[in-house]
Amino acid sequence: MEDLHVDVIGNILSHLRAARDVVVASATCKKWREAFQHHLSSLTFHDLDFSGFTTNELESIITQTIQQTKGLQRLKFFLSDVDDVFCADHVLVWLMHARDTLRELYLLVRAAGSCQKFPCLKTLRLEDVSARGRDFSFLVSLFPKIENLTLVNLDVYPEAIISLISVSLKSIDVVEMALIKFILEADSLGYLHLQRCNFEHFEHFKLIGKGTLKVLNIDVARIAYVDIQDNMENLEIVDVNESSIKVPKLYNMISKLSNLRRLRLQRVNFDNVDEVIDLESISATFPQLTRQFLYPDVED
Known part of the structure; x- marks a missing residue:
């Protein structure tokens, strides 16, 4: 162990599951x-690892731990079961300390943040967050280089409408969402996954792109209307499972x-009675198709 270089040790510490274990090992x-202090790239804070601490004590521990590091690229906070709400100023201090190097952020904390841009962050997961629809749009704009976005069970008010723009x-993974309308304008989107979503009561899901979409995955969803305003010539995988979609002429x-x-x-x-899925026509139409699995939900 004495022969290990400090950057190798930093890599080892970065793979530990809990920030508490990282601090203990670093001693x-x-x-x-x-x-x-100088070679740690990842920290994960979980409320289960700090049982018995008050929210104020936990805020202090997290602040001191993060501020002793340089060059953090991944920060994960799973603190939703803490009794009290975290001070937004403390949460902002944690994020701002790593803003120039942060590439991945998992933030499950009951607290609000301020408006600061994060120029390096590429992966963001929002889960159980409650905010106005336009606030989610503004939040995404704070990450000019974001590449991977996961939205889970968002509470969107006053109207359940989200409109996101990203170049x-x-x-993007959209999970357990019940919305009136979701509009996504993404010039470079290659992967779209809608899972356990309900957009069927009023409007639809709309994608505006520039022909980069390669994978469309709709899993256990109820969607009134899917509108893909995109040149789909690069789409390679279409996977629709246990879903109801009112798409005019899906085939x-x-x-x-x-x-x-x-x-x-x-x-x-298939909500359209005249919708026809012809296996022979599909095989003839797509010479590059190597796998096809058709199991429609039909009664007649």
Whole structure:
């Protein structure tokens, strides 16, 4: 262990599950302490690791731990079960300390933040967050280089409408969302996943892109209308599972996909009675198709 370089030790510490374990390990010796301060890239704070601490004590511990580091690239906070709400100023201090190097952020904390841009962050997960629809739009604008976005069970008010614009976004997962309308304008989007979503009561999901979408995955969803205003010539995978989608002429949309490689329609409820899925036509239309799985949800 004495022969390990400090950057190797920093990498080891970065792979520990809990920030508490990182702090304990860094107290081993001066070399490990140096690795913690200058070569640590990741920290994870979980409320289960700090049972018995008050919110104020936990705020102080997290602040002191983060401020002793340099060059953090990943920060994860799972603190939703803490009794009291965290002070927004403290949360902002944590984020601002790593703003120039932060690339991934998982923030599950009951607190509000201030308006500061994070120029390096590429991965963001928002879960169980309550805010106005326009605030979510503004939040995404704070991350000019964001590539991977996950939205889970967001509470959007006063109207359940979200409109997001990003030129850098490459992948988005939308999970357990019940909305009136979701409008996504993403020039570089390659992967779109809608899981356990309900957009069927009023309007629809709308994607405005520039022909970069390669994977469309709709899983256990109820969507009144999917509107993809995009040149879909690069779409390679269409995977729809246990979903109800009121798409006019779904097959006509799919038939335009010259580069389609994999198609799965499993337990899909087609609301249009004249919708026809012809296996022979699909095989002839898509010469690059290597896998097709059709299991429609039909009664007759």
